[in-house]
């Protein structure tokens with residue numbers, strides 16, 4: 047296949063959609079495409095957008111275009127406007143060449159291979175002045191090649207130049223930045239491999255320090271930077287294991303990284319144990335213990351003293367205590383922070399583990415009583431289980447009921463249902479639950495809707511929660527009545543429609559048609575959902591021997607939505623109404 051066969055304007059438009067296609071044409075016209083390079087199987091180029099993006103277009107056996115772009119939208123797998131711009135630029139160059147075809151990548155290679163060295167060196171020197179990344183790459187190669195000992199100064203200079211950013215680095219800029227840091231990590235890994243593990247480790251520490259200074263100025267929602275962050279940490283570990291520093295030095299580094307919590311890394315102090323040795327491990331634990339003991343004790347209601355380093359210190363101290371198999375030491379640690387219901391739960395669980403179930407229950411109950419206004423779901427689950435095991439069902443029901451009062455939704459309803467069913471109490475509890483549901487709905491109708499009420503009662507949602515509950519119980523007739531009286535959300539109406547297809551097909555037909563009309567008024571472009579409902583309508587009408595009605599319905603749709611060309615096309619393809 048040739049490029050002229052696979053790359054056409056029509057195809058670009060089809061792949062990119064109208065908007066990206068139009069934007070891409072503008073880009074190409076404004077001359078933002080540079081470095082266009084064609085080979086038999088790929089076209090590559092740069093496009094100047096918010097920053098410079100790299101585009102590559104290829105094609106497969108079927109002649110489908112496969113494009114990649116380094117912009118955020120392109121990285122999500124979309125055929126973006128930059129890809130269009132490159133495609134258009136190629137089409138333009140192919141048309142305007144007037145007999146002289148632009149050389150392909152192979153053409154350039156062939157030409158360059160024939161040139162003498164002096165010419166190539168001059169050419170590259172010119173390029174180095176314009177291309178910072180190329181300059182960095184070569185600078186490190188020079189530093190490595192110059193002598194048997196690496197030139198640490200030039201490494202540091204390169205690291206600083208690559209990592210220091212002026213101003214804020216936003217989402218779209220992190221890709222190119224991360225690639226720069228990657229090239230640093232790569233050359234440091236080479237250094238580590240070639241017998242300079244100590245130097246490599248020190249340089250990694252320098253790089254991580256520099257990167258730490260940038261963290262506040264980076265939007266890393268793409269995850270590009272946390273990726274390079276992790277790789278630098280991996281390399282640090284590798285270098286430290288290869289050539290261990292003194293225990294003191296390593297302990298200082300570990301304290302710094304463990305307590306900083308800049309970004310999570312999958313490298314922890316335990317990975318460094320072979321390098322730390324017994325002496326280093328003892329030192330590290332002592333340092334952590336000293337810091338831990340300086341933390342204030344926290345009581346319920348205390349929040350201000352909470353911090354990330356407290357979390358890390360607690361985690362590390364817990365690891366130490368667990369390692370020594372001393373569960374009461376772990377409990378004592380946990381008791382220094384009683385600022386949340388979750389902590390009471392953890393203590394309760396530990397007592398259970400220690401074989402003291404009554405103390406466990408006491409701690410859980412105290413936690414529940416202390417945080418009555420902000421109940422912790424897991425703590426309540428724990429109590430529920432404890433009461434059930436002790437056959438204290440009244441207290442178990444009290445917990446379930448408190449939950450239902452807080453959140454009378456289908457989930458808590460089902461929880462009570464399952465629990466009471468197992469005990470033969472469900473009929474009485476069902477009555478109680480519904481009395482409560484009706485009461486809440488009444489109360490809420492008399493109150494202005496402040497947006498905080500559990501139920502929102504408006505045309506869009508109606509009695510959705512009641513309908514959902516009845517559907518979950520398989521009471522579809524009652525659910526239908528409830529929806530008729532109080533209304534419900536669209537997805538529930540569709541669920542009801544499905545349930546009525548067989549025995550009440552007129553109801554189902556009406557609901558599907560309403561939904562089709564609503565969707566067709568709303569959407570443009572993607573008609574797959576309303577079309578699915580149209581197929582439903584057709585199926586029901588054919589089954590009930592009303593094929594003529596489907597014919598007239600399809601004709602109505604054609605007339606009513608004749609402006610929606612893609613929709614009409616869809617009807618054509620399926621030969622509706624034939």
Ligand SMILES: [Zn+2]
Nearest residue numbers: 115117126128
């Ligand atoms: Zn793009």
